[in-house]
Amino acid sequence: MNVRMTVATGVRVLTQLRHDLRTVGLLVLVPVLLEALVKWVYSDQDRVFQRVGVPLLGIFPLTSMFLVTSITMLRERTSGTLERLLTTPIAKFDLLAGYGLAFGTVAILQGIVVSIVSFGFLGLEVEGPIAGVVALAVLNAILGTALGLLVSAFARSEFQAVQFMPAFLLPQFLLSGLLAPREQMAGALEALSNVLPMTYAYDALTRVAAGDGFGGRLALDTAVLAGTTVLSLALGAATLRRRTP
Amino acid sequence: MTSPAIEIDSLRVVRGGKEVLPGLSIGIQAGRITGLLGPSGCGKTTLMRAIVGVQIVAGGRVTVLGLPAGTRALRSRVGYVTQAPAVYDDLTVGANLRYFAKILGAASERVAAVVETVGLTGYGDKLVSQLSGGQRARVSLATALLNEPEVLVLDEPTVGLDPVLRQELWTTFHELADRGTTLLISSHVMDEAERCDELILMREGLILAHASPADVLLQANASTVEEAFLNLVGTKERAG
Ligand SMILES: Nc1ncnc2c1ncn2[C@@H]1O[C@H](COP(=O)(O)OP(=O)(O)OP(=O)(O)O)[C@@H](O)[C@H]1O
Numbered sequence: 001m002n003v004r005m006t007v008a009t010g011v012r013v014l015t016q017l018r019h020d021l022r023t024v025g026l027l028v029l030v031p032v033l034l035e036a037l038v039k040w041v042y043s044d045q046d047r048v049f050q051r052v053g054v055p056l057l058g059i060f061p062l063t064s065m066f067l068v069t070s071i072t073m074l075r076e077r078t079s080g081t082l083e084r085l086l087t088t089p090i091a092k093f094d095l096l097a098g099y100g101l102a103f104g105t106v107a108i109l110q111g112i113v114v115s116i117v118s119f120g121f122l123g124l125e126v127e128g129p130i131a132g133v134v135a136l137a138v139l140n141a142i143l144g145t146a147l148g149l150l151v152s153a154f155a156r157s158e159f160q161a162v163q164f165m166p167a168f169l170l171p172q173f174l175l176s177g178l179l180a181p182r183e184q185m186a187g188a189l190e191a192l193s194n195v196l197p198m199t200y201a202y203d204a205l206t207r208v209a210a211g212d213g214f215g216g217r218l219a220l221d222t223a224v225l226a227g228t229t230v231l232s233l234a235l236g237a238a239t240l241r242r243r244t245p
Numbered sequence: 246m247t248s249p250a251i252e253i254d255s256l257r258v259v260r261g262g263k264e265v266l267p268g269l270s271i272g273i274q275a276g277r278i279t280g281l282l283g284p285s286g287c288g289k290t291t292l293m294r295a296i297v298g299v300q301i302v303a304g305g306r307v308t309v310l311g312l313p314a315g316t317r318a319l320r321s322r323v324g325y326v327t328q329a330p331a332v333y334d335d336l337t338v339g340a341n342l343r344y345f346a347k348i349l350g351a352a353s354e355r356v357a358a359v360v361e362t363v364g365l366t367g368y369g370d371k372l373v374s375q376l377s378g379g380q381r382a383r384v385s386l387a388t389a390l391l392n393e394p395e396v397l398v399l400d401e402p403t404v405g406l407d408p409v410l411r412q413e414l415w416t417t418f419h420e421l422a423d424r425g426t427t428l429l430i431s432s433h434v435m436d437e438a439e440r441c442d443e444l445i446l447m448r449e450g451l452i453l454a455h456a457s458p459a460d461v462l463l464q465a466n467a468s469t470v471e472e473a474f475l476n477l478v479g480t481k482e483r484a485g
């Protein structure tokens with residue numbers, strides 16, 4: 001790992017984003033608007049809003065970061081700059097980590113804004129520390145970035161990349177436990193949900209909301225989320241081919 | 246005669262189900278400018294991609310500076326300019342070059358120097374998306390000059406440029422060669438051939454001739470490279 005090249009790549013991606021403030025605005029605002037929409041939908045059932053509101057603080061950023069990074073990476077490929085970079089000394093992992101760094105920075109902004117609005121204005125409440133929720137929201141956004149980079153290796157066009165979102169994230173969403181408790185699912189589905197990252201995102205945020213201490217299951221959840229992030233980046237680097245047909 | 250900087254042995258490349266390079270062998274001399282000429286689709290870009298190590302090859306060997314093409318150790322020693330400009334549209338000229346300088350390990354002072362070399366002084370703060378096609382190509386060329394690599398592989402670097410700038414760039418290429426850089430430059434503008442030390446004439450993945458411009462003309466009994474090309478194609482076809 002070369003820190004200089006990773007940071008240079010992160011700065012480069014952020015500089016590109018600075019020329020595209022509309023995208024940054026959407027990244028930060030969309031989770032906020034969705035969270036407000038959920039509040040509105042359940043305006044007569046505050047109990048439901050309290051139950052789903054916190055996990056969604058992680059799941060919305062994960063989804064939006066997944067999409068935007070997979071498209072950005074694909075653009076790097078189709079514009080020819082990826083081929084050019086792969087002929088330079090930069091390692092594939094450093095390139096992806098640079099992306100992770102840039103979008104991770106946006107993720108921090110996104111996580112903080114959506115948390116401020118949800119806790120400050122939408123009346124969301126948690127037993128545990130709000131900082132813990134913010135940290136998990138950011139971690140989820142970074143996970144979304146890493147997963148987006150991974151799947152972009154398999155997409156050949158923007159159309160395919162966009163399709164990966166429903167194909168890859170929606171099943172995770174359905175099985176995460178948010179819509180139905182996992183214990184009540186068919187055995188095969190529960191087993192499947194055990195290996196899907198979003199399950200751990202849901203579990204972690206639910207536990208912080210319930211005021212569980214950081215230890216036991218919550219620590220495990222966090223470790224799984226962080227581990228999946230690093231694993232995705234490493235797998236993404238491994239699947240990124242230097243030589244193409 | 247200097248030793249070859251690039252050695253290619255029975256290189257076979259298949260793209261899209263078609264055998265683009267059926268088994269090409271050639272040596273490219275160090276410290277010289279070798280021009281790669283041939284009609285569109287004959288395999289120039291494919292050959293260059295194999296030399297920089299981004300082309301999947303079906304067989305054969307490509308050795309650059311004594312190492313297998315694309316090896317990590319080679320990546321700071323070989324510069325590549327793709328046929329379509331490979332720069333970030335949403336960054337300024339300066340930001341593009343500063344990024345590549347960091348990746349290539351070049352000193353940041355080199356940025357201003359290469360901007361001048363490609364004739365873009367004063368454009369440093371302009372977004373690449375606001376440049377003309379030729380200007381964009383020059384930014385792409387500039388990125389490869391940053392770290393002064395030992396081998397430069399340039400895919401049609403002077404396409405769409407005016408005669409004055411083309412002249413200046415060729416002067417730069419010759420200065421680089423004089424300092425020991427090996428340059429492989431593709432073109433389908435035959436009139437650029439005269440400026441090269443060596444010529445490779447290619448057609449449908451095969452090499453028609455590889456010699457100095459004067460020798461190519463002699464071999465083909467021609468007075469221009471264009472004529473030489475046509476004569477050589479004719480000879481091959483009568484022979485085959
Ligand atoms: N990505 C690709 N997939 C499949 N086939 C390809 C691809 N790129 C090029 N080819 C084929 O390979 C052959 C050689 O292409 P190449 O790009 O090397 O030609 P070239 O000599 O550089 O042409 P030009 O002067 O137009 O740039 C062509 O017949 C082309 O159809």
Ligand SMILES: [Mg+2]
Pocket residue numbers: 289290291328400
């Ligand atoms: Mg070409």
